[in-house]
Amino acid sequence: MPVSDTNPDLALYIHWPFCRQKCPYCDFNSHVRTTHDSAEFGTALCLEMSYMAKMLADRRALTSIFFGGGTPSLMPPAVIGKIIAHAEKIFGFAPTIEITAEANPTSVEAKIMTEFYHAGVNRVSMGVQSLDNDILKFLGREHDVAEALSALDTVRHSFDNLSIDLIYATAGQTLNDWQNTLSQALAFDLPHLSLYQLTIEPGTVFYTRQRNGETLNLDDDHAADLFELTQHITAAAGLPAYEISNHGKPTAQCQHNMNYWRAGDWIGIGPGAHGRFTIAADEYKNLQRVGTATRRSPAGWLQSVQKTGHGIDNRTHDGADAFAAEMIMMGLRLTTGVSIQQIETICGPRGEWLDDAAVTQAIEDGWLDRNQSNDSGMVTDLRATDAGRLRLNHIIAMILR
Numbered sequence: 001m002p003v004s005d006t007n008p009d010l011a012l013y014i015h016w017p018f019c020r021q022k023c024p025y026c027d028f029n030s031h032v033r034t035t036h037d038s039a040e041f042g043t044a045l046c047l048e049m050s051y052m053a054k055m056l057a058d059r060r061a062l063t064s065i066f067f068g069g070g071t072p073s074l075m076p077p078a079v080i081g082k083i084i085a086h087a088e089k090i091f092g093f094a095p096t097i098e099i100t101a102e103a104n105p106t107s108v109e110a111k112i113m114t115e116f117y118h119a120g121v122n123r124v125s126m127g128v129q130s131l132d133n134d135i136l137k138f139l140g141r142e143h144d145v146a147e148a149l150s151a152l153d154t155v156r157h158s159f160d161n162l163s164i165d166l167i168y169a170t171a172g173q174t175l176n177d178w179q180n181t182l183s184q185a186l187a188f189d190l191p192h193l194s195l196y197q198l199t200i201e202p203g204t205v206f207y208t209r210q211r212n213g214e215t216l217n218l219d220d221d222h223a224a225d226l227f228e229l230t231q232h233i234t235a236a237a238g239l240p241a242y243e244i245s246n247h248g249k250p251t252a253q254c255q256h257n258m259n260y261w262r263a264g265d266w267i268g269i270g271p272g273a274h275g276r277f278t279i280a281a282d283e284y285k286n287l288q289r290v291g292t293a294t295r296r297s298p299a300g301w302l303q304s305v306q307k308t309g310h311g312i313d314n315r316t317h318d319g320a321d322a323f324a325a326e327m328i329m330m331g332l333r334l335t336t337g338v339s340i341q342q343i344e345t346i347c348g349p350r351g352e353w354l355d356d357a358a359v360t361q362a363i364e365d366g367w368l369d370r371n372q373s374n375d376s377g378m379v380t381d382l383r384a385t386d387a388g389r390l391r392l393n394h395i396i397a398m399i400l401r
């Protein structure tokens, strides 16, 4: 099948669901298993990729691949190589393709990253999570600060495009504590940082502990102070926020995640993976956004793929209104915001999905900024302010019909 390099971008997400242990704050689809056959899972991932490729209306070159989890750095490099080769065979690669693998910062995994590089991975996102041993212990992480720094040093030899994740706003963390951690991280002169506030998610060990009366994270006001500090320090260091939790040099923004936030097309494979892509987009009245979700259980997913070629257990078909809502919800996470005019071109008249009076109110409240057309006085572009990005769910509920 011919491959075209025309827009929109097409991304591929691969979920590797296995971890060595379960962290108490984690609500990802991750499972502690030692008995699975990695090669068998690799073969099944390729099978499901081929199945999903056939669902697309057209075949396009991939612009990004992301190995997430779980812990992809536990994958054998040969399995990573096989999946990348299969993706190139069935889709083709755009010349600037970004291929990311998430990794934990242990010494063993850091060494394996060199083999990932030779298998085709060109970006690494390391789950460092903290540069404070007490917080790492609280978060139930396997590594300590010394091991994380040493792993970072090893991985830098192979990868220029390197990001680390840090978690902040843990109970008792002061502005000073966080400033120290951020300064240490910035001293590495990395091109990208992902900085997440600790949130307590249902189904996690932390959730149970919180319900039993423990305080595990900062209250909203203190967390907002740390968020504000984060914006200042990272901007001054040349890594401004480009999304709520993501900071990078302009040339190092994560292309794969940018595609999600721009409501682009992506295929998701592996246990518990989600995908979304648009078909029949030429005429907005016929537009359909297909959503897929696969079985979460690794064993159940494997069995389904081996039997039917895919592990999809939920498929949705959204129309133009739902697609407009997705574009606004995802796009307002970005500091650049969204083009209302562009959404109208794809999804039809704004009156069907946007409440202009509520938009005006949110602008007056200081949560949104706008550009407006001189001719019509209507809002053409919308972006959330720093204050607005902290209460995005509320604003979105306000402004969408």
Ligand code: SF4
Residues within 6 Å of the ligand: 018, 019, 020, 021, 022, 023, 026, 027, 028, 030, 069, 070, 071, 104, 127
């Ligand atoms: S290593 Fe990552 S995916 Fe695995 S349990 Fe911990 S936070 Fe979750």
